[in-house]
Amino acid sequence: LWAKQVGLMAGVDLPVTPMEHHYFVTEDIPEVAALDKELGLAVDLDGFSYLRQERKGVLLGVYEQNPKHWNMDGAPWDYGIELIPEDIDRISPELAKAYERFPCLATAGIRKWVNGA
Structure with missing residues (x-):
């Protein structure tokens, strides 16, 4: 988040900027809750997404094809x-x-949306 500012302290103008990143966490999914072990990470490079177990549901994040820069000058120092x-x-x-790649999402409720930098 602060790479640009730290680079400038060293006299280097790094061509970087924070990006927005979305993910969501589902409510419990019965098939996931019934497992006796934790699921591994699944990455769909063609679909620009990743999925991993989060408690008894899943977390799905996306790599945006048209990402949005967030604060071109870098994150404020007090950003938390x-x-x-x-x-x-x-x-x-x-x-x-x-949703095509991971059919369990079709019936899963969304517990929480997150968009951060």
Whole structure:
């Protein structure tokens, strides 16, 4: 988050900027809850998404094909755990592919959306 500012302290103008990143966590999914071991990470490179177990549900994150830069000058020094408002319309192409690849999402409720830097 602060690479640009730290680089400038060393006299280097790094061509980097924080990016927004979306993910969501589902409610419990019966098939996941019934497992006696934790699922591994699943990455769909063609669909720009990843999925991993989160308690008795899953966490799904997307790598946006058209990512949005967040604060071109780098994160404010006092930036902490604040979240950025979700922009679900912007990531709908990636979500559509993820719902095709991971059918369990079709009936899973969403517990929490996160968009951070």
